[in-house]
Amino acid sequence: MPYDQYETVIGLEVHVQLATQSKAFCGDATAFGAPPNTHISPLSMGHPGTLPRLNQKQVEYAIKLGLALGSKINMVNAFDRKNYFYADLPKGYQITQDRKPICIGGQLKITTESGEKAIRIHHIHMEEDAGKSIHETSGPYSQIDLNRAGVPLLEVVSEPDLRSAEEVDAFMSGMRQLVRYLGVSDGNMEQGSLRCDVNVSVRPKGQQAFGERCEIKNLNSMRYARRAIRYEVKRQIDWIESGGEVRQQTLNFDPETGRTSPLRDKEDAHDYRYFPEPDLPPLVISADDLRRYHQELPALPWQLRERLAEEYDLPAYDVNLLTEEQEAALFYLELVQHTELYKAAANLMINKVLPHCNEASISLSAFPVGADQLARLLALIETGKVSNTAAYQQLFPAMLNAPDKKPLELAQSLNLIQTSDAGALESIIDQVIADNPEETTRYQKGKKNLIGFFMGEVMKASRGKADPKLTNQLLREKLAK
Ligand code: ADP
Ligand code: MG
Numbered sequence: 001m002p003y004d005q006y007e008t009v010i011g012l013e014v015h016v017q018l019a020t021q022s023k024a025f026c027g028d029a030t031a032f033g034a035p036p037n038t039h040i041s042p043l044s045m046g047h048p049g050t051l052p053r054l055n056q057k058q059v060e061y062a063i064k065l066g067l068a069l070g071s072k073i074n075m076v077n078a079f080d081r082k083n084y085f086y087a088d089l090p091k092g093y094q095i096t097q098d099r100k101p102i103c104i105g106g107q108l109k110i111t112t113e114s115g116e117k118a119i120r121i122h123h124i125h126m127e128e129d130a131g132k133s134i135h136e137t138s139g140p141y142s143q144i145d146l147n148r149a150g151v152p153l154l155e156v157v158s159e160p161d162l163r164s165a166e167e168v169d170a171f172m173s174g175m176r177q178l179v180r181y182l183g184v185s186d187g188n189m190e191q192g193s194l195r196c197d198v199n200v201s202v203r204p205k206g207q208q209a210f211g212e213r214c215e216i217k218n219l220n221s222m223r224y225a226r227r228a229i230r231y232e233v234k235r236q237i238d239w240i241e242s243g244g245e246v247r248q249q250t251l252n253f254d255p256e257t258g259r260t261s262p263l264r265d266k267e268d269a270h271d272y273r274y275f276p277e278p279d280l281p282p283l284v285i286s287a288d289d290l291r292r293y294h295q296e297l298p299a300l301p302w303q304l305r306e307r308l309a310e311e312y313d314l315p316a317y318d319v320n321l322l323t324e325e326q327e328a329a330l331f332y333l334e335l336v337q338h339t340e341l342y343k344a345a346a347n348l349m350i351n352k353v354l355p356h357c358n359e360a361s362i363s364l365s366a367f368p369v370g371a372d373q374l375a376r377l378l379a380l381i382e383t384g385k386v387s388n389t390a391a392y393q394q395l396f397p398a399m400l401n402a403p404d405k406k407p408l409e410l411a412q413s414l415n416l417i418q419t420s421d422a423g424a425l426e427s428i429i430d431q432v433i434a435d436n437p438e439e440t441t442r443y444q445k446g447k448k449n450l451i452g453f454f455m456g457e458v459m460k461a462s463r464g465k466a467d468p469k470l471t472n473q474l475l476r477e478k479l480a481k
Contacts, residue, residue: 006202011160017193024128024152025052036145044149046091058152061184066103075285077102079277088131098274101125110170120159165229181326195220202236212246228253304329312342327364338375368403377407390416418467432457
């Protein structure tokens, strides 16, 4: 089959669960992992006579995400009812935004192996989650947990600008990073805080018109999304090549079989009968609030990436690692307030500080050693007082145990200060050469790799404190005579 003669076209509907304390339209808690049906007031249960009240935090978070993505904010927007019957939706409808969503347009730039590309955003709207149905029960019944019913979501709808599973991956990672930077969501895919519906179609390369698309529902891990996309693309091409026509459908992905399959027709035949939500007035955003949200935006991932690359001249690898989490980037920026050894500071963070936090399962804010002390450590290495190896392997761990002690004092007490005093070193080297006349002659006759032997002897004689660079240089000079 000529798979390479087709192009994949993908558009995403990303659901972001917001990190608010309470639900979208009532005061019930949103906390994940509570025992089933413990965060359910009559509002979450959809009792008649209850009235929704909008959570301002949801509005704030929607606007902040929109501003970060360069969307236009709809200063007057409105809620609608999306009606359908399902056991985990006791109200019989979801409150969403159909006609007038809060944000329009915008873009998220992604980077893949083939470079940078902007993925356009169609719109962002606010909505509420439904409850959760649990089908894996021991008896002939399902269970319903309404803790999630009414939890605030943003749905970010992309234009069909994505062309591969790799691009989807990059888009989702970028979205996860952004919502975490903004503090609007924890972006945790396993816990369902970030999920996506993937719309997939294929078209012959060079063709303008899009092919008919299928929508794969509720993928809650990137691994599943990649597998689902690859399977679905192949399925559509095979079908077209065998003379079939792709029909617009809603699909489910089964991680067990790795296949997509149509949801039952009834579930697919949606007629949501949207109508304006009568219990909520149109939402009017004030210019003051908009300005305030704008001012409150943190430095965004791409802004920090640019800063680290340009101001501190770091290579792309370091930049990406240090900006993955906002906390790390801010830690780095704090560290370089205390030192001009920008690259060494990045190395120290990447090789020691971040791995330590990872292993100890602590956040960077709980890292015991201050930026000033870390800067002093870097200076000790730079001036040759402590070798890089000794600093990383011995001094750094010692600093973790005694965060308030000056690295120089610790290095002294651990006997790590290198003899870089050229005079003292020279006499050691002279002694080593005098003690090894045979090796000296062989070296001078051309056996240049004996330099390793001499280095070893000098190290031994100096008890490991000789500065390797200087030793090497002096040895070569003296042996050449
Ligand atoms: P609706 O779900 O209301 O029909 P749209 O048709 O606007 O909404 O699109 C929903 C999602 O499907 C968007 O993410 C959009 O980018 C994507 N999409 C639309 N057409 C295609 C297509 N031919 N191939 C792949 N994705 C598409
Ligand atoms: Mg849709």
